[in-house]
Amino acid sequence: MRIIVPEAEAARCGCGAHSCEACHGQKVIGSLMGQLEASPPVNAGEQLLAMLQPVQTAWVWPGDQTSFYSDYSDYSLEPWSECGASSPSQWGDETLIGPDGAVYDVFYPSAAHDEKEETSTTCSDCAGGSPIPFSRQRSAEASIEGVLDFMRSATMARYPARVQLYDKVCGAAKSALGDHFARMALIGSTALRIDTPDSDLDVVVYTRTGNDQEGEERLEPVEALRKITDFLKKEEALKLQLVDCARVPVLTVLSEDGRLSLDLTVDQPLGEWHVLWFQSLWQWDPFAYPLETLPPPIGEDKEHWSAGLEATALRCIKWWLRRRSIPVSKEGGYPTVVWTLMVLHVLRCSVFVNEDGKQEKGNRALLGAIAAFFDRFAGSGLMGTLSFSMGPDGVSTAFHPLPEENGMQAAVDYTSETPSFSVLDPTTTCELSVACGVVPSELAPALPPATRLLHAYELQRAQRLSALALESDGESSRGAGSEALEELFTETSQSCNSMPAEMPSQSTGVIVLRDGELSVGILTQVSPKHGWTAPFLHRRDAQSSLALQLCQVRECDGLLTPHTGKERWFQACEVVCLAALQPMVTRGQCRGKYLRRERNRWKLDPEGMERWHHMHALLQPAP
Structure with missing residues (x-):
């Protein structure tokens, strides 16, 4: 399949880094342990051995290409490597502490073991259906269809539970604000009916001057949210998180199990303007689903659910953002509208064609659209200005790269605080929009280098996996595409892209970036800024701080050796991710049958090692 991008697009950058993943079997065993703990067998070791399947690991890496015409057939498979370490045995032994506290020597089945369909729990919300099946015998097209079916169901x-949560918050706002309450408006992906199982409800409440006293001013947004928070505290089944120190205060209301979430802001019309703009772009009837109510989900008709490539x-893409815990606006990342x-x-700058020159349709075109998105922004794509305008043929889009220096495109600089990515608000640049005529406003906030590095890592990881899923064709590579999609939508462990505002109950590693130097350490103290009440630290916060015991990482297994000296303090904006x-x-000595846990000695888990090596490679200057 070929993806053609107009020459006005910025040049792509290839990554020549290598992936380092400490034993891949540990990842499989970790996922199985949850099943064993849920229903402990009489012999946990025997059931674990029965559940284990052969594991193979392969990554797709982009070649050294600078052409605007992206031919995915140029991608190639490279074997597992660990920065100079020897490759592990495919059926290597594992030693595991089982759920009953005993130590088991685990041996992988032989290569002749029959390959059966695997089940992945890559979606945290399994209400309404079973986890998504990713089979080694299924094609990538069939697997992406399974993803869509699961999200729909x-x-x-x-x-019903979302309607109940929405009604509770609306009722609380009306009661708490009294005469100051004007109206509620649903915004975001749910209002546009492009939500996913993990999507939040985004709601804005508008206030007005009270009716009882003339000349009375409107409530300040923070004061209004505090009133609503105090009222909602009566609901024991809800969890409340008020971020009142940010530029735009927001109240997050979560269900008791944490699966449903609603973000409430006050007197912020921008989100509603965006919904109206998208509705006009897609030629929707603005009266079909009023923004004051929660629109019904798209029905059982699969064609209706998947109608429209965009x-x-x-x-x-939105589901990928949630599964990978990409920081959202309230955490200091890009707003969802920027990614949208x-x-x-x-999609509006790419044409998808197959080898015969015929336009792709259906799930094959969807795989191409996903791969095109990650391929476009995985290199230096987040360096320039993205804008929309109204032309004779309707709305058009353009991306203007940063000015070239000495005939070369500017390289990504993770030491510079200067903003490199800009997204102009289309409601201020398109004719007939509600805010047309004002100075174009900026939607993408200036992110610190640490967060930009995290984006680069996640985008390049997704670029490799989506390219593999796109290229998997024929009997020999059918399973590779399904496995690549499973990896693409795999949920990050322990919300590792969010920094907690309190010390975790267990030892936690943190990767930080200061002056272009990547470091890893064990978290020892967390000091939020005065008045900060959210359970996470803001990624653009230069006042909150945390202390780390910096460590040296052993390349072969990720063993952490603390540096001599005292702990060092870092700002919250310097945090890349957790590990x-x-x-x-x-x-032990008894014929190698016993294990001994060394006190206060830790190593990075496989995912942490992968992040550490890839991010180091991203920081290396281009040859």
């Missing part, structure tokens, strides 16, 4: 299943691709406009830009730790376990 899960969204329908949780609709809407379907948007759902998949990025997807629209790519889960595993205890260091050594084998």
Whole structure:
């Protein structure tokens, strides 16, 4: 398949880094442990051995290409590597502490073991259906269809609970604000009916001057949210998170199980303007689903659910954002509307054709759209200005790269605080829009280098996996595409892209970036700024701080060796991500059958090692 991008697009950048993943089997065992703990067998070791399947790991890496015509057939498979370490045995032994506390020596089945269909729990919300099946015998097209079916059924299943949550918050706002209450408006993906099972409800409440006293001013947004918070505290089944120190205060209301979430802001019309703009772009009837109510989910008709490449691709990218815990606006990342406009830009600037020159349709075109998005922004794509305008043929989009220096495109600089990515608000640049005529406003906030590095890592990871899923064709590579999609939508462990505002209950590793130097350490203290009440730290916060015991990472297994000296303090804006730790376990002397856990000795888990090596490669200067 070929994806053609107009020459006005910025040049792509290839990544020549190598992936380092400590034993891939540990990842499989970790996922199985949850099943064993849920229903402990009489012999946990025997059931674990029965559940294990052969594991193969392969990554797709882009070649050294600078052409605007992206031919995915140029991608190639490269074997597992670990920065100079020897490749592990495919059926290597594992030593595991089982759920009953006993130590098991685990041996992988032989290569002759029959390959059976695997089940992945890559969606946290399983209401309304089983987890998505990813089979080694299925094609990538069939697997992406399974993703869409699962999102559709899960969204329908949780609709009644979402209505209940929405009504509770609306009722609380009316009661708490009294005469100051004007109206409520639903915004975001749910209002546009492109939500996913993990999507939040985004709501804005508008206030007015009280009716009882003339000359009375409107409530300040923070004061209004505090009144609503105090009223909602009566609901024992709800969890409340008020971020009142940010530029735009927001109240997050979560269900008791944490699966449903609603973000409430006050007197912020921008989100509603965006909904009206998208409705005009897609020629929707603005009266079909008023913004004051929660629209019903799209029905059982699969064709209706997946109608329109843009809407379907948007759902998949939004689900990727949630599964990978990409920081949202309230955490200091890009607003969702920025990612939405990025997807629209790519789809409206790309033409998808197959080898015979015929236009792609159906799930094959969807895989191409997903791959095109990640391919476009995985290199230096987040360096320039994205804008929309109204032309004779309707709305058009353009991306203007940063000015070239000495005939070369500017390289990504993770030491500079200067903003490199800009997204102009289409409601201020398109004719007939509600805010047309004002100075174009900026939607993409200036992110610190640490967050930009996290974006680069996640985008390049997704670029490799989506390219593999796109290229998997024929009997020999059918399973590779399904496995690549499973990896693409795999949920990050322990919300590792969010920094907690309190010390975790267990030892936690943190990767930080200061002056272009990447470091890893064990978290020892967290000091939020005065008045901060959210359970996470803001990624653009230069006042909150955390203390780390910096460590040296051993390349072969991720063992952390603390540096001599005292702990060092870092700002919250210097945090790239967290890194889960595993205890260091050594084998005893009795014929190698016993293990001993070494006290206060830790190593990075496989995902942490992968992040550490890839991010180091991203920081290396281009040759």
